[in-house]
Amino acid sequence: MxxxxxxxxxxxxxxxxxxxxxxxxxxxxxxxxxxxxxxxxxxxxxxxxxxxxxxxxxxxxxxxxxxxxxxxxxxxDEYSKYSKLVTDILIEKAPLVEKASIDEFYLDLSGMDRFFGCWKWSLELRKKVIRETGLSISMGLSPNKTVSKITTGQAKPAGSLEVGHGMERAFLAPLPANKIPGIGPETYKMLCKMGASHIYHLQALQPELMEATFGKAGIMIYSKANGLDESPVIPYQEQKSVSRSITFERDTTDMNILHKTIIGFVDELGFELRSQQRLTGCVTITIRYADWNTYSRQSQIPYSSTDDVLVKTALQLFEKLYDRRMLVRLVGVKFSDFVSGSYQIDLFSDSVGKINLYQAIDGIKKRFGPELLKKAACL
CATH class of the missing domain: 3.40.1170.60 (MutS, DNA mismatch repair protein, domain I)
Incomplete structure (x- = not known):
């Protein structure tokens, strides 16, 4: 099919x-x-x-x-409301929807051609979103996620474009190499030095050369340059949660220990999210007291995977939740409500320096292991 x-x-x-x-x-x-x-x-x-x-x-x-x-x-809050409006429309109508970010979606319409015609059906769905939300939206249709995303970029703003089966390589060929998702500024500079500034240059290279130069990422780039991408559309409903919890050897009211534990959990989970290119929209804190009564509190947040945002939210939740002033037996942190995304800029506090710092820290952790770098508050 x-x-x-x-x-x-x-x-x-x-x-x-x-x-x-x-x-x-x-x-x-x-x-x-x-x-x-x-x-x-x-x-x-x-x-x-x-x-x-x-x-x-x-x-x-x-x-x-x-x-x-x-x-x-x-x-x-307002942006999240409108994102939910769009999400609800797409999930109601489309057979398979992946919410890639607050404003980006993939739909798998495989098999629908025999009934409606995917292109015509997609255009009607796009019109419905525009009509019911008042928002502008661009759309691309192709045999895979990579080509469809690039197609949408070419259709912007407020446009729609289709790349038919067998036309992927020809469509991609004249475009600059950095149109391929995953090729950042540094990789693009290296490609230009190799004489591969455009996708047709990449299509002419040998995959062995790409692998020797860029490792596994080189094979990925070569495949995408040739219009090949088998990655599935991951249903939005199937997004799960990640969590950490600990039962203390001795019940405690030591706020220093409790805060260090929560910050340590956030540090681990935040790195895990960024490594998987996911963002969380919900933080949950759980406390179990010495009498075994367990309480949880959660907060919806702008989609993020940055430690600053997540630590602040987690500690605020803990302060609101810890109101019995008795010994704590267990504490836990959970992130849920995921969307795909490598990093989402915080509207109010992020600076270029902070973004670069996060990327540098994660690079060190990926190379030498997540235990190498820890926040001073966790020690």
Missing amino acids: ERNIVHMDMDTFFVSVERLRDRSLIGKPVLVGGNSDRAVVASCSYEARQFGVHSAMPMRLAQRLCPDAVIRKGDY
Whole structure:
């Protein structure tokens, strides 16, 4: 059975939501992000992009490039609400949906061609999302996730594009190599030095050369450059949780021990999420007292995998939950409500330096083991 995979991506999602709340922003350059000197741009309108502004850019630089831009701090609760609206529509209509991030989705329509025609059905679904939410959305259809995601990028903004079976290599060939998901700035620089600035260059290379140069990642790049990707659409409903808990040898009320334990668990789980390229939208803390009564409290958060956000949330939950002032037998931390994603910028506090720090720490842990680096608070 031929695969038919749709990729849907909301156009400048945060900006689009802000424009629904304030129609005067339509047509103006808009920046969404923190308002501190160290803040970064979480999202920007296409009008702002014409001035060279892009996501993850320092807000101060973005303001210099586009001094007339309107800045909105952002409201993640509102963004989550609109994301849920889109998610509910897609899950109701499509047979298999993967929520890749707050504003990005994959749909597996394999087998539906015999009944409706996947392209026509997808267009109707896209129109339904636009009609019922007021949001702009772009869409790509192809035989696999990689090509569909690239297709959506080519269709933006507010467009739709199909790449038929057998047309994958021809469609990809003229595009720059960094259009392939997973090729970052450093990898792209190396490819350019090799004379492989475009995908047709990669298609002409031998897979052995790619593996010798980039390891397993080289084989992945070569496969995607040739339009090959067998990765499945993972149903949104099947996302699970990760957790850590400990039963103390001696029941305790030592806040230093309890805080260290929680921070240590968050440190482990956060690294696990980032290694699996997942973000969590829900943090849960569990306490079991000496009398065996067990209590839990959870909090919905903007999708994140950063320790700063997760530690702060976990400790706040613990302070609210620990109200009996008696000996604690067990404490646990759980993350759930996952979406795919390597890192999502926090709207209010993240800086470029902090992003680079996280990436450097994770790189060391992946190379030498997660036990090598630990927070001082855990020691």
